[in-house]
Amino acid sequence: MNFELSKTAKQRQKLFHSVAENMMRPISHQYDEAEHTEPDDFFQAMWQATKANRMAESPSGDAAASNGAAASNGKSASNGKPSEATLVTAVQIEELSWGDCGLYLSIPNPGLGGAAVSAVGTPEQKQRYLKNFYDGEPKWGAMAITEPHFGSDSKQVATTAVRDGDDWVLNGTKIFCTAGQRALEKSDGFVVVWATLDKSKGRPAIKSFIVPAGTPGVTVDRVEDKMGIRASDTAVITLDNARIPFDNILGTPEIVEKGRAGFKGVMATFDATRPIVAASAIGVGRAALDFVKDKLAEDGIEIRYEADRHDMTVLEHEVIDMEAQLQAARLLTWRACWMMDRGERNSREASMAKAKAGLAVTKVTQKAVEILGPLGYSCQWLVEKWMRDAKINDIFEGTQQINLMIVARSVLGYSSSELN
Amino acid sequence: MIDFELNEEQQLIVETVRAFAAEVIRPAAHDADETQSIPQQLIDQAWELGLVQGSIPEAYGGYASQASALTGTLIAEGLAQGDLAIAAHILAPRLVVDAVLNAGSEEQKKEILPLYCKDRYVAGAAAVLEPRWDFSCNKMQTTAKCDGDDIVLNGEKCYVPLAKTAPYTVVYARGTDAPIEAYLLPAGTPGIEIGERESLMGLRALETYPVTLTDVRLPASAKLPGDASALLRRSRVAQSAMAVGVARASLDYSIEYAKEREAFGVKIAQKQAIAFMLAEMAIEVDAARLLNWEAAWSVDHDNDSSRKVALARGYTDNAVMMVTDNGVQVLGGHGFTRDHPVEMWARNGRGFAVIEGLASV
Helix, strand or coil: CECCCCHHHHHHHHHHHHHHHHHHHHHHHHHHHCCCCCCHHHHHHHHHHHHHCCHHHCCCHHHHHHHHHCCCCCCECCCCCECCHHHHHHHHHHHHHHHHHHHHHHCCCCHHHHHHHHHHCCHHHHHHHHHCCCCCCCCCEEEECCECCECCCHHHCCCEEEEECCEEEEEEEEEEEECHHHHHCCCCCEEEEEEECCHHHCHHHEEEEEEECCCCCEEEEEECCCCCCCCCCEEEEEEEEEEEEHHHEECCCCCCCCCCHHHHHHHHHHHHHHHHHHHHHHHHHHHHHHHHHHHHHHCCCCCCCCCCCCCCCHHHHHHHHHHHHHHHHHHHHHHHHHHHHCCCCCHHHHHHHHHHHHHHHHHHHHHHHHHCHHHHHCCCCCHHHHHHHHHHHHCCCCCHHHHHHHHHHHHHCCCCCCCC | CCECCCCHHHHHHHHHHHHHHHHHHHHHHHHHHHHCCCCHHHHHHHHCCCCCHHHCEHHHCCCECCCCHHHHHHHHHHHHHHCHHHHHHHHCHHHHHHHHHHHCCHHHHHHHHHHHHCCCCCCCEEECCCCCCCCCHHHCCCEEEEECCEEEEEEEEEEEECCCCCCEEEEEEECCCCCCEEEEEECCCCCEEECCCCCCCCCCCCCEEEEEEEEEEEEHHHEECCCHHHHHHHHHHHHHHHHHHHHHHHHHHHHHHHHHCEECCEEHHHCHHHHHHHHHHHHHHHHHHHHHHHHHHHHHCCCCHHHHHHHHHHHHHHHHHHHHHHHHHHHHHHHHCCCCCHHHHHHHHHHCCCCCCCCCC
């Protein structure tokens, strides 16, 4: 057992912390205030930097994707040592989110759409959409699942996909699509859209389709005005007889009624992405905690970890609790990542991590504003922004309640029909 | 790199302890709590597992190959999952052994450690708490003062386990050189007064006593020269591990009950209120366990351990109370009776936040 980060992990942590501090924090407030503007310099800088580091090392999508694909066989690094790719990704993302969660989510990247292509795409699809992703100008990949009438209940997909000769024709509306506008309108990117071949057939008929920028019939209606992560564009997309090549379907066009293997495959990618979102949440929480401790230290207030209960000030109690909550979330997250890296199924652990992290960061950031009084509440400091940024982490990529449901089913050994 | 895997030897220890806790300790737990006593045979059987001797290096008569705070944590967690009071009794010798191993002089090690390598159980004890609602380790009122070549101890201690049968008690006092110092007190030293056995909310099968020290005179060599605060840290790691074990017991029992008990036409586990409660309990057990493993590891590697142990301890104290309280809740009215162990686990669960010196790693 070992609780020390590897040398590699520490190096990456340092590097990404530097990006967070030097490239993100200075523009954090600006892009929070000026929602719906484009931090182009930041995009260019990140694009150039990540061009050099492909596949396993880029933030968000790719490492999760490649690990998602490797989930069943425990990918090893070339030196024969066990992989730590997912864990290192989590460490990196914690740093970037410490910098600015909205900007992190905005980094030009294949994203969740790319993760899907990487996990279940054919070699030809990967070639077309991923291989040259980092060529040319910044690009985004995105994933569009949610529709106005559902979020958690993802089998309710009503967007349709109908075969028409060599094409699919898609009709429907998608909402809450992160990077959807940048993927479809601001770059030569793509969105992976969930659509159904036959709504009466439920889950087995739901497939994913690669919808590239420039597809006729695809419109970005608007981007949401949000509580937080304002630098990230959250798009409403309409598909009105949108036409894509037949080959753009991910996985089989067959409706395999019994197996549900396709749907399960997609759900398995959530096992890879949930710990990463948890890591992002922890980064935001840590930003708030670090800030509180720095402010207290400026006034000569030190946290005495070993003070006795009755000697501790209220402040010490609160800060210590914040710190313990975050560390608990962090260890649960690292455990889920570690299992992924060993090729172990980690659905329970991934959902535990996400549930804990979402809750912890919400409480930690709310407490930070409370502790810092009138200045905490003011927009002069970033701490109120972190509270606004934090909340989404308990909602997207599986709400707190859905993740508790997954944990509950797992510990009880219940199927979704037995517990819902 | 970050790694949560137990090595082979640790896995063997965990399995051995788990089996003993499930097959021997747990069946005895209810009666032990009701009668406030533990069968000697059980203690003897536990002694044969070598959990104490296994932490003592060969040089002193033991067979330690892998003594570490982490191993001790795994042991404490596993035993406590069977029963807390019984686990504390079984591990009481380590209150002395771990103190001498980690803070003792060579002479002290040679004199004391072999006593705990015999083929029979020998008790140990630690005196930390004092009978005040606002007891503080950092402001102890038990004092150790120099008088010539001797040390003189004065003060009142409480919650001293096995005070009547332990040949040695490690007494923690406000010392001559530091706010917390530790002394080896042999049983029978003049000035020791052991009061009537205490009655506590939980831990009822464990014999604990108030001990009053009036001008108790010890040679200077009775002082443990090492860092007594570090010893208290080891005791907190052990306690937190036991808390995880108790919480785990409550979680497992509640899950089983909820899957059997029916209401409104389904098993109560199929209702979200109960299912979510169990999910939250499961998350807290795992979170507390991982935090405490990290704390134990940090003691073994001298890696920011004072902060990490403090964080783990505080978190676990709250987690075990939440989990064990929910355990009663899941069982409803039945949980409130002493037919089921959940109320005992909740009574035990409250203790962790107030107790020091219950066990050691």
